[in-house]
Amino acid sequence: MLSKKQLRSDIEAVEIALKKRNFSFDINQLNDLENKRKKNQVETQKLQNLRNTQSKAIGKAKAAGEDIKPLLDDVADLGDKLDEAKSELQSIQVQIDDIVMAMPNIPHESVPEGNSEDDNVEVLKWGEPGQYDFEVKGHVELGESYGLDFETAAKISCARFSVMTGKIARLHRALTQFMLDQHVDNNGYTEAYVPYLVNAESLTGTGQLPKFEADLFKTHLHGEEGDAKILYLIPTGEVPITNMVRDTIVKEDDLPLKFVGHTPCFRSEAGAYGRDTRGLIRQHQFEKVELVQVAKAQDSYRLLEELTGHAESILQALELPYRKVILCAGDLGFSAAKTYDLEVWLPGQNAYREISSCSCFEDFQARRLHLRWKNPKTNKHELLHTLNGSGLAVGRTLVAVLENHQQADGSIRVPDVLHSYMGGITVIN
RNA sequence: GGAGGGAUGGCAGAGCGGCUGAAUGCACUGGUCUUGAAAACCAGCAAGGAUUAAUCUCCUUCUAGGGUUCAAAUCCCUAUCCCUCCA
Numbered sequence: 091m092l093s094k095k096q097l098r099s100d101i102e103a104v105e106i107a108l109k110k111r112n113f114s115f116d117i118n119q120l121n122d123l124e125n126k127r128k129k130n131q132v133e134t135q136k137l138q139n140l141r142n143t144q145s146k147a148i149g150k151a152k153a154a155g156e157d158i159k160p161l162l163d164d165v166a167d168l169g170d171k172l173d174e175a176k177s178e179l180q181s182i183q184v185q186i187d188d189i190v191m192a193m194p195n196i197p198h199e200s201v202p203e204g205n206s207e208d209d210n211v212e213v214l215k216w217g218e219p220g221q222y223d224f225e226v227k228g229h230v231e232l233g234e235s236y237g238l239d240f241e242t243a244a245k246i247s248c249a250r251f252s253v254m255t256g257k258i259a260r261l262h263r264a265l266t267q268f269m270l271d272q273h274v275d276n277n278g279y280t281e282a283y284v285p286y287l288v289n290a291e292s293l294t295g296t297g298q299l300p301k302f303e304a305d306l307f308k309t310h311l312h313g314e315e316g317d318a319k320i321l322y323l324i325p326t327g328e329v330p331i332t333n334m335v336r337d338t339i340v341k342e343d344d345l346p347l348k349f350v351g352h353t354p355c356f357r358s359e360a361g362a363y364g365r366d367t368r369g370l371i372r373q374h375q376f377e378k379v380e381l382v383q384v385a386k387a388q389d390s391y392r393l394l395e396e397l398t399g400h401a402e403s404i405l406q407a408l409e410l411p412y413r414k415v416i417l418c419a420g421d422l423g424f425s426a427a428k429t430y431d432l433e434v435w436l437p438g439q440n441a442y443r444e445i446s447s448c449s450c451f452e453d454f455q456a457r458r459l460h461l462r463w464k465n466p467k468t469n470k471h472e473l474l475h476t477l478n479g480s481g482l483a484v485g486r487t488l489v490a491v492l493e494n495h496q497q498a499d500g501s502i503r504v505p506d507v508l509h510s511y512m513g514g515i516t517v518i519n
Numbered sequence: 520g521g522a523g524g525g526a527u528g529g530c531a532g533a534g535c536g537g538c539u540g541a542a543u544g545c546a547c548u549g550g551u552c553u554u555g556a557a558a559a560c561c562a563g564c565a566a567g568g569a570u571u572a573a574u575c576u577c578c579u580u581c582u583a584g585g586g587u588u589c590a591a592a593u594c595c596c597u598a599u600c601c602c603u604c605c606a
Contacts, residue, residue, distance in 0.1 A: 128569085128570090131568090131569060131570090131578085132569070132570070132577095134578085135568095135569065135570090135577060135578045135579090136577085136578095138577085138578060138579085139577060139578070141589075141590080142577095142578090142590085144589065144590090145537070145588095145589050145590040146537070146538085146590080147589095148537080148589055148590070149536095149537030149538080149589090149590070150537080150538080152537080153537075153538085158589085161589075162589055164589090165589050165590095166589085168589080169588095169589080319598095319599095339529070341529090460567095464529085466547095466548090469548080469564090471566075471567095
């Protein structure tokens with residue numbers, strides 16, 4: 091959420107900034123509401139003040155043994171007036187909140203302009219796409235022989251799910267373990283195990299709600315719609331991990347907080363009909379190792395570079411060629427101020443595909459989360475900055491390993507760093 | 520499944536419907552003292568919001584949501600979470 095103070099004092103600047111990401115809003119409408127809000131709020135608070143002072147007067151009169159009847163008559167209709175003023179104020183505030191909660195974050199000044207992923211800017215390329223003297227296969231075909239099975243998954247559930255058995259399942263698990271160990275042992279993250287079903291407050295905190303409910307799986311606990319408690323399947327580990335520190339004041343000595351967690355992710359892929367229908371690239375359920383950091387404002391962009399580097403270290407260890415792009419303003423996610431995408435080379439698709447998205451949210455999430463620290467210099471509570479990134483998406487990493495390390499006979503070379511996690515298996519055949 | 524008890528500031532912990540935004544302790548900040556530190560003493564110290572150039576002032580908040588009342592941390596109802604006991 092953007093700062094309401096900023097929206098009041100500098101709405102034109104907000105408009106210009108959000109235009110960069112093709113988001114426009116009705117300035118006049120917001121200003122009108124804001125003027126109404128101001129008038130109503132002042133009026134309401136005056137009435138409240140009147141009620142408070144009158145009530146105190148009654149208390150004193152009563153204690154002094156005076157007749158309070160005339161005083162009671164004075165305040166007879168005050169309650170109704172106050173209720174009316176309050177409800178009007180509330181309705182205005184709800185309208186303002188609805189607008190503000192639907193406004194995306196302001197892009198950082200270093201974010202390039204552009205409208206779509208075609209305008210993203212490559213900042214780094216690591217490794218060379220392999221040269222194969224045979225016809226390369228895609229991961230669906232490669233995986234088939236080793237236990238990757240979409241038909242069975244469709245029978246059990248529906249499209250966009252997968253079943254893995256045998257060596258593929260083991261490779262998938264090995265990747266997860268390897269990533270977790272790297273981040274815990276070498277990159278300084280604290281491992282976190284978290285709920286996979288979360289409440290609406292958590293999703294509001296990180297920005298998935300209220301705007302993107304259609305992307306989520308929704309469940310009803312204890313009863314049917316209406317009186318049931320609603321929980322959502324997490325679309326990313328970012329949600330539960332970041333929300334661990336919702337409504338807290340973090341000690342300065344503990345900053346930056348660094349958490350890594352392995353979670354499944356569930357996405358309805360509501361807007362993705364027909365895209366990536368084959369294979370593991372776009373699934374309703376997939377695994378991800380997620381990195382989350384919480385930091386002081388002055389450190390956040392330095393830490394974004396660091397966090398992205400942590401994700402890159404996994405790709406490098408797995409010998410997977412990739413490139414790093416900075417997302418243009420038009421391609422930025424709702425809550426992000428700046429995002430690097432890591433795109434891994436997929437020989438089967440002859441293309442780079444996203445495998446990690448590393449973002450700095452500045453105080454956009456923290457404002458919704460009430461996530462703060464006490465700055466000893468100002469002696470004030472200040473909003474923290476949040477960051478996160480995948481380190482990495484496990485399913486897509488599996489795809490990348492299969493396709494990049496395939497050999498002429500259809501076998502898969504297991505990267506060295508995974509051998510110990512694979513019980514000594516060096517080749518999948 | 521049943522029966523109780525609880526939730527108060529950064530933490531611990533008081534709190535008769537009105538003088539309680541909240542005692543007290545700890546922590547923290549500043550000062551006195553000291554070569555310095557500790558101790559002692561003195562003072563300050565909740566958050567969020569509105570208004571304002573700023574100060575002032577005002578409003579809201581004692582888990583959450585309702586209700587009673589001129590007035591609620593305090594009374595009533597519901598929910599959530601925690602604890603104890605019984606099955």
